[in-house]
Amino acid sequence: MRKQPGHRHSIFCILPPHVLREIARTGAEEERQAALDTLAADSTFRTLRAIRQAAPVATASPATVTLAAVAGTGDAKQLQRTIFDCDHTRRLPGETVRTEGAQAADIPAVDEAFDGLGATYDFYWETLRRNSIDDQGMPLNGHVHYGNRYNNAFWDGQRMIFGDGDGVLFNRFTIAIDIMGHELTHGVTEKEAQLIYQDQSGALNESMSDVFGSLVKQYQNDNQAAEDADWLIGEGIWVDPDRGGALRSMKDPGTAFEGDQQPGHMNDYLNTIDDNGGVHINSGIPNKAFYLAATEMGGYAGAKAGPIWYAALRDPRLKPDASFVQFARLTVINAEILFPGGQEQQIVQDAWTEVGVDIRV
Amino acid sequence: MRVRFKMDGGLVYIPERSEPVTLDTDDLPEEEAEELERLIEAAGFFGLPETSPPPRGAADGFRYTISVTSSGRSHTVHLADPIEDTNIQALVEYLEAKAR
Numbered sequence: 001m002r003k004q005p006g007h008r009h010s011i012f013c014i015l016p017p018h019v020l021r022e023i024a025r026t027g028a029e030e031e032r033q034a035a036l037d038t039l040a041a042d043s044t045f046r047t048l049r050a051i052r053q054a055a056p057v058a059t060a061s062p063a064t065v066t067l068a069a070v071a072g073t074g075d076a077k078q079l080q081r082t083i084f085d086c087d088h089t090r091r092l093p094g095e096t097v098r099t100e101g102a103q104a105a106d107i108p109a110v111d112e113a114f115d116g117l118g119a120t121y122d123f124y125w126e127t128l129r130r131n132s133i134d135d136q137g138m139p140l141n142g143h144v145h146y147g148n149r150y151n152n153a154f155w156d157g158q159r160m161i162f163g164d165g166d167g168v169l170f171n172r173f174t175i176a177i178d179i180m181g182h183e184l185t186h187g188v189t190e191k192e193a194q195l196i197y198q199d200q201s202g203a204l205n206e207s208m209s210d211v212f213g214s215l216v217k218q219y220q221n222d223n224q225a226a227e228d229a230d231w232l233i234g235e236g237i238w239v240d241p242d243r244g245g246a247l248r249s250m251k252d253p254g255t256a257f258e259g260d261q262q263p264g265h266m267n268d269y270l271n272t273i274d275d276n277g278g279v280h281i282n283s284g285i286p287n288k289a290f291y292l293a294a295t296e297m298g299g300y301a302g303a304k305a306g307p308i309w310y311a312a313l314r315d316p317r318l319k320p321d322a323s324f325v326q327f328a329r330l331t332v333i334n335a336e337i338l339f340p341g342g343q344e345q346q347i348v349q350d351a352w353t354e355v356g357v358d359i360r361v
Numbered sequence: 362m363r364v365r366f367k368m369d370g371g372l373v374y375i376p377e378r379s380e381p382v383t384l385d386t387d388d389l390p391e392e393e394a395e396e397l398e399r400l401i402e403a404a405g406f407f408g409l410p411e412t413s414p415p416p417r418g419a420a421d422g423f424r425y426t427i428s429v430t431s432s433g434r435s436h437t438v439h440l441a442d443p444i445e446d447t448n449i450q451a452l453v454e455y456l457e458a459k460a461r
Contacts, residue, residue, distance in 0.1 A: 090450040092443060148454055152371045156443050157418035179372070182419065190418035197420055205420065208409065234373070247373040259376055280374040 076136025077125055083110050085358045086146045088164070094143055109174045113142035113162060116180030123181065123212075124188070127302040128310050133187035140184065144174060152359040153179055155186040168239060176234045179247075181216030182209040192313050196318040201321050202279035207286035208313060210250060215306050223300040231291050232256065250291040253284030264288045266324070266356030285355050286324060292351035293331075297344060304344055308335045328352040328359050362386045362398060366456040367408075370390040372421040381426075382460040400452040401429055407436050409449075415441035425453055 079100065085107075086094035098105045098114050105111055117140040124130040132138045141159040152162025153173035160183045162173045172180055186209055189195055195205035210233050218224040233256075234247030244257020253262035262284030263269055269285065272278045290309060294301035312318060313336035318330055331352070335345040352359055367381035386394035406429055415422055422442030429436055445448050 054371065090444060090454070091447065122403075148458070152423060153419070154372065154421035154442055155419060155422075157416040161443065168461075173372070182372075186418070186420040193420075209420070257375075261374065261376065274369060274379055276370065277375045278374070280372070 002175050019047055022217070034331070036148060048140065077121075078131055079118060079121045080137070080139040082112055082139065082141050083113050083117075083119075084141065084142050085110065086144045087240060088145050088148050090147050090150075092146075092161075093141070093159075094145075109144040109162065109164065109172050112172075112174035113144050113160070113180065115354075116141055116174060116177050117160070117184070119177055119220050120181045120216050121185045123216040123302070127215065127219060127234075127306060129136060130188070130310075133184060138187075142174075142180075151328040153183060155183040157187075157190070160184065165237075165239070169243075170237050171239055173237065175236050177220055178213035178217040178233050178235075179209075180213075182213035182233065186210040188212070189313065193318045193322070195318075195322060196320045197279060197291070199277035200282070200323045202276050202323060203282035204286055204324065204327050206279045206283035208309070210248060210287050211290045211309055212306070215302050218300065219260075219302060223302065225299050226294040226301040226305070227298060229301070248280075248284070248287070250284075250287040253288055262287075264355060286327070289328070289351045289355045289357065292354055293348050296347045296351065304339065305348075308338055308344065308348060311338060324357045325359060328357045332359055362394075362429065364397065364401070364456070365426075365428040366460055367426040368423050368457065368460065369426070370422055370424045372435070379429075382456070384456075384459060397455070400448075400455055401431075403448045404446070404452045405448070406438065406452070407434065409438045411437065412439045413441060416443075425456075427452070427456065 026237060051242060081098075081100050082096040083105070084092075084094035085097045086092065097110050099106070106113075114147060121132060121140060124132070132140065143161045144164075146161045146163050149166035151166055151170045153160070153162045155161075160180065163170075164172045186205070189205050189208045193209070195201045197205055213233060214229070214231060218226075218229050221229070231251035232246035232249050235245060237247055238244040238257060242258075244260070246256045248260070248262060249256045253264040254260050256262070261270060263282065263283050264284050265288075266285060270278045270281050272281070275281060290301075290305060293308075294305035297304045308331055312330040315330050315334060318327060332345055332349050332352070335342075335348045349359060363442075364384045365381055366384070367379065369379055371378065384397065386397060389397065406427070415424070419441070424442075425440045427438050427440070440449065440453065444453055
């Protein structure tokens with residue numbers, strides 16, 4: 001096999017990603033390394049293409065890069081939404097009440113879910129060039145009015161499920177767009193890294209959903225600058241504003257509501273049996289790291305910090321049982337790959353240091 | 362019959378939501394006691410597997426731990442959203458309403 005200049009492993013370059021991933025998992029040592037190198041380059045280039053298409057200004061500049069609306073780049077959008085009404089039972093799927101192209105149902109939960117799924121799809125497409133959860137146009141299904149006064153929303157592995165809240169503790173869960181972005185991102189994380197929903201990897205999984213959920217909200221707010229965003233998840237969910245303003249704060253973990261236990265630093269990492277080892281609690285630490293990196297970089301967080309985190313999520317070196325340190329390391333590495341010679345790598349490293357996650361690259 | 366019910370998980374962690382609740386049919390009004398016993402029976406509780414894990418890739422769902430002691434026998438069951446069986450759904454909804 002003749003090696004082309006600039007390609008260390010030319011034969012690996014023609015293999016599709018799913019084959020490369022299999023080799024990365026099961027091949028002999030040299031093959032595994034070749035596959036990993038190719039995948040890392042491929043992931044990075046795909047993300048780089050997305051950034052360059054959207055922001056033709058040189059990304060090496062430390063100035064704020066605002067993503068312009070992408071025009072004429074070839075529309076591969078495959079947005080296909082269906083909303084189902086569970087009619088206050090837990091029976092799934094429920095009755096179809098709104099489909100793609102159909103007019104509004106004039107029911108808040110239905111229309112909010114429909115719009116939220118669309119906004120999340122659009123964010124992933126416009127900012128990261130990702131075509132739905134699986135990057136292959138996976139249909140987006142939302143199920144509303146689930147259960148009787150059900151104080152929750154969740155991702156069941158295939159679809160989003162929303163309760164109405166009991167009207168005492170919580171309002172309906174479709175009221176906050178970042179909650180929808182949060183839930184759908186669980187699908188993305190499961191597709192990419194399969195971060196195990198327990199302990200640190202689970203807290204990373206949770207944080208990923210908060211990070212990209214927040215970005216959906218900021219994208220909806222016309223690519224709002226990080227320094228102007230509120231970095232709150234689930235604003236308006238609490239019925240009693242004295243009880244809480246939001247479910248979580250990425251900017252200041254532990255301050256979102258009365259009884260919020262989120263730490264913002266490894267010194268306060270909570271070792272617990274509850275909540276799968278505190279996945280919704282300790283997510284405060286990587287959340288804060290993202291907030292610090294994004295605000296330090298400035299501008300719309302989907303321009304730099306978001307793509308860096310996304311590249312790390314898709315990095316084949318990110319294992320399902322990854323720790324905070326392992327993920328942090330990959331964000332630093334991918335910052336350098338995406339913005340070679342720029343300040344971004346140091347900003348990311350400093351952010352992790354500030355939350356007590358020590359990286360030695 | 363004594364029923365202990367504990368919830369865990371959910372989109373946000375609220376400590377008081379994770380506190381267990383115990384119901385004793387001796388302490389309940391007759392109608393409620395009968396309702397609870399009926400729900401336990403209809404769910405086939407004592408025949409349920411100890412653990413029913415959530416589907417692959419699921420996140421933010423509630424997990425429910427139900428322990429029942431009755432007539433000398435005892436059984437504990439761990440369930441996760443989404444619950445598929447309508448009888449188990451009814452039991453969980455009843456217990457969840459009590460826990461609120």
